[in-house]
Amino acid sequence: MSRQALHDGWTLRAAPGAQxxxxxxxxAVPATVPGCVHTDLLDAGLIPDPYLDDNELALAWIGRTAWTYRTTFTHTPGDADRIDLxxxxxxxxATLTLNGMPVGRTENxxxxxxxxxxxxxxxxDNDLTVSFDSAYRYAEAQRDRLGDRPNAYPEPFQFIRKMACNFGWDWGPTLVSAGIWQDIGLHAWSTARLASVRPLVTVDGRDGRVELHVEVERVADVPLTVRATVAGVSADVVVPAGQRTAVLTLAVREPALWWPRGYGEQARHLLEVTLHAPDGDTLDGWSRQVGFRSVRLDTTPDEHGTPFALSVNDVPVFVRGVNWIPDxxxxxxxxxxxLAGRFDQAAEANVNLLRVWGGGRYESEDFYDLADERGLLVQQDFLFACAAYPEEEPFGGEVAAEAAEQVIRLAAHPSLVLxxxxxxxxxxxxxxxxxxxxAGCTWGRGYYLDVLPRIVGELDPTRPYWPGSPWSGTxxxxxxxPAHGTTHIWDVWNTDxxxxxxxxxxxxxxxxxxxGPPAYATLRRALSDEPLAPDSPGMAHHQKATGGDAKLQRGLDAHLPAxxxxxxxxxxxxxxQARAIQLGVEHFRSHRGVCAGTIVWQLNDCWPVTxxxxxxxxxxxxxxWYALRHAYADRLLTVQPRDGGLAVVAVNDGGTPWRASASVTRVTLxxxxxxxxxxxxxxxxxxxxxLALPAELARPDEARRELLVAEAGESAERALWFFAEDRDVDWPAAAWDATVEPFDGGQRVRVTARSVLRDLTLFPDRLDASASVDQALVTLLPGESATFTVRADGLVDEAALVARPVLRCVNDLG
Known part of the structure; x- marks a missing residue:
């Protein structure tokens, strides 16, 4: 058995006659494989960066063009029974040809x-050609053949099994590409190979079990042996001549379990599988790191409706999640x-679950391996989003094949829980x-309620399946x-x-x-607008949401000074933006026991955009991000309206009791x-x-000049409650003293308040694009201090670091 990567020597060419x-x-443009048309043209200096200004618009022709990739490679004949591309x-x-002869066709x-x-x-020498149709031409032809169906955007993305957000979204550019986006190569083999390995890993009490399903492809009608080893336990099974499948079970006594982050260690065990010929020679091999853990989804109706509560290893997990789009x-x-950097950002924000959204892709092996390693749970959508999808052929068959391949591919990963x-x-x-x-046409119901649950049930019954997001259960x-299953709350952004x-x-x-808009340094890299303004051309182009700027303004008008x-x-x-999500998360977490999880839209972006x-x-x-870190902390202290008054809610998502003395004080500004x-x-x-608060705390003497301060524990978890909106508060002029102290790798900025400072935030990226800061949104009462640690490639100007617009608070306006 041998493998030959075919990643070198590729060129890219637009189809003859293309506009x-x-x-x-x-x-003929040099092409990088794996890669795509846009990145190849960009590397060749033939197109501008599509992420800058409105360059995206000038590149729309790429998605409407057919493209051909070609390479020449050397092959030396051997004695292999089969050689597969x-x-x-x-x-x-795509249509593939080898030495001028047709090889095959792909549409997914x-x-x-x-x-x-x-x-x-x-x-x-051998010539290999991969010719890509225009994704638009393909999708529009299918649409015309089957009849149009509704979707959220005027693009035909549901008529091609391709990453939907390539066609644009309310946060993403329309950059419809083509290309050899994953590995390509030759695989030479004889007798038989492992066609698929599907480990179903479960826990029964304290014991682990791996039920290993193996499928072989064979060219010789001989008995084969499959051997497997995990955690010191081995087993083998014979695949008789003429058969293609086998099942073997490995029972592991009290293995170290895999836990989500914050609940325990992420123990993983190497599972190795080998395929052997009758003479004992090894024909093929497969290995993965697996984790022993159980997953259960509780949807048993109760007095509040229908729960959606996840448990891992029989421990309920309140989901502190974020939605993930292609990065x-x-x-x-x-x-x-x-990916590791992005996962670090998720974990540091106290996130424990990533939901891979259905308009993107089934994520990479690196993605899932990192999630396994770091204990981040993953919910993976099948790839359908915001549209009525046809179920006719070729889509019905493609969806079934795609789903089966991905369920098998991801079965080994303990992080995948839904x-x-x-x-x-x-x-x-x-x-x-x-x-x-x-008018009665198919729209995807058959996928969500029949095809997909059947495939998951047959191929991976160890994980729950949920037909949609949102979905009530019936x-x-x-x-x-909202009382049943999962819900999406979008009236807040759109209308309320x-x-x-x-x-x-x-x-x-x-x-x-x-x-909310991206960081200032991000805007300055991406936009050439002079001056920058909320409605300047680049800002407007990088706001993809319908009415987005008006909705931002509505939010400002309701809460903040002009x-x-x-x-x-x-x-x-x-x-x-930070205030809105912090309020939502803290409210939902305060109803722990009814609400079992929140998944914020969204962690990441795919380009510079509001x-x-x-x-x-x-x-x-x-x-x-900083607000999310606070709101998703293991221990959260929050003030919430309850029964016409106010209450302090203490939320403990840690594994040990939280016992502390708490104080709640109504103070003036x-x-x-x-x-x-x-x-x-x-x-x-x-x-x-x-814990309900006494009336004398919940009712201010002067709403515009008072707030509540709740503090608990030695680490001084703090919660604030203002009785009036910022726009109506009688803020004193912001006054502070600041010192800047350099250290190896950055500078420490210590701010001491002489007046109240509301949501004090430092934006060092305005001075150095490499700079970041460890905390933000700090409210200080007079006499209190906070230290901000700034890290950057070099030292930044000290005076500028502690002056507007780098150091900001709500009451420095005007």
Whole structure:
């Protein structure tokens, strides 16, 4: 058995007669494989960066062009029975030829292909060509053949099995690419090979079990032996001549378990599988790190409706999640190191679950391996989003093949705890005026309620499947009913103030979000606008949400003082985004016991854009990230409205009881106490306690000049409650003293308040694009201090570091 990568010597050429720029017509462009058309043209200097300004618009022709990749490779004949051309991923509608002879056709980005090419190979040089149809032309032809169906955007993305957000989204550019986006190569083998290995890893009490399902492809009708080893336990089974499948079981006594982050260690065990010929020779091998853990989803109806509660190893896990979109429009630019950095940002924000959204891709092996390693749970959507999807051929067969391949591929990963059938499509059928234009046509229901649950049930019954996000658990209840299953809350962003989150006590919130612009350094890299303004051309182009700027303004008008300039607008819109999500998360967590999880939309971006992300397209943390870190902390102290008054809620998502003395003080903006109470917190592990506040604390003498300060424990967890909106508060002029002290790797900025400082935040990236800061959104009462640690490639100007617009607070406006 041998493998030969075919990643070298490729060129890219537009199809003859295509309407392309003159400098590209007829030109053979060096191509990187794996890669795509856009990155190859960019590397060759033939197109501008599509992420900058409005360059995206000038590159729309790429997606409407057919492209051909070609390489020549050397082959030396051997004695292998079979030689396969293995394509791990082609994007998307491609025809392959080898030495001028047809090899095969592909029409799905989300699955791999294998073609027997032994008879087509010749000694010496061989010519391989992969010709890609325009994704638009393919999708539009399918749409015309099957009849149009509704979707959220005027693009035909549901008529091709391709990453939907390539066609643009309300946070993403329209950059429809093509290319050999995953490995391609030759695989020479004889007798038999391992076609698939599917480990079903479970826990029974303290003992582990691996039920190993193996499928072989064979060219010789002889008995074969499969051997497997894990955690010191071995087993083998004979695959008789003429048969292609085998099952063997490995029982492991009391293995170290795999736990989500925050619940225990992420113990993994090497599972090795080998295939042997009758003479004992090893024909093929497969290995993965597996984790012993159980997953259970509780959806048993109760007095509140239908729960959606996840347990791992029989321990309930309150999901503190974020939604994940592709981290770049062009997947081959997403390295393992880049993913590791993003996972670090998630973990440092106290996130324990990533939901891989259905308009992107089935994520990479690196993604899942890192999640396994770091204990981040993963919910993987099947790839359907915001549209009515046809179920006719070729799509029905492609979806079934794609789903089976991906369920088998990901079965070994302990981090994967949930499959979801689609994003918002069942909801769309109910509420988005789809039924009349569909007029009885297929729209995806058969996938979500039949095909996909059957495939998951047959191939991986160890994991739960949920038909959609949102989904109530039954067709007899509206799919987005907050009392049943999972819900998406989007009226807050689209039409209502973010305080409306408090009107919901949902069982599980799988999407909710609020927009804010990216970091200033990110904007300056991506936009040439002079001056920057909320509505300057580049800013407008990098706001993809319908009415997005008006919705941002509505949020500002409801809560904050009017911005005087772009710097104010940038700070305040970022702040409002952070405030909105912090309010929502703290409210939902305060109802622990009814609500079992929140998944914020969204962690990341794929390019520089105003969006709902906590980390922007250049990887910089927005203020929302810091708010999320606080709101998702294992121990959360929060003040919440309850029964016409106020209450302190202490939430404990740690594994040990939280016992502490707490104080709640009503103070003036000058820090003068007006009323105070103390209470003892005794919060069991994985629970919340609500303590009502006396009326003298909950009712201010002067709403515009007072706040509540709640503090608990030696680490001084703090919660604040303001009785008036910032726009209405009688803020004193901001006054502080600041010192800057350099250290190896950065500078420490110590700020001491002489007046109240509301949501004090440092933006060092305004001075140095490499700079970052350890905390943000710090409110100080007079006399209190905070230290900000700034890290950068070099020292930044000290005076500028402690002056507007780098150091900001709400009451420095005006």
């Amino acid at each position: 392309v720029p003159a400098e590209i017509a007829g030109r 293995v394509c791990a991923g082609l994007d998307t509608a 980005m989300h699955r791999g292909y294998r073609f027997d090419v032994r008879s087509l190979l010749r000694d010496g 770049d429009v062009f997947p081959t630019r997403i390295t393992r190191d880049r 499959w979801t059938g689609n994003n918002e499509n069942i909801w769309g059928w109910h509420d988005w005026d789809w039924q009349e234009p569909l 067709e007899t209840i509206h799919p987005n009913d 103030d973010y305080t409306k989150y408090r009107e919901y006590v949902p069982r599980f919130v799988a999407e909710f979000g609020y927009q 911005p005087a300039d772009f710097d104010d607008w940038h700070y305040l819109t970022q702040l409002n 969006s709902w992300s906590a980390v922007d397209g250049d990887g910089r943390r927005k203020p929302l 000058a820090g003068e106490p007006r009323a105070k109470t103390t209470m003892e917190l005794d919060v069991p592990a994985y629970s919340a306690v609500t």
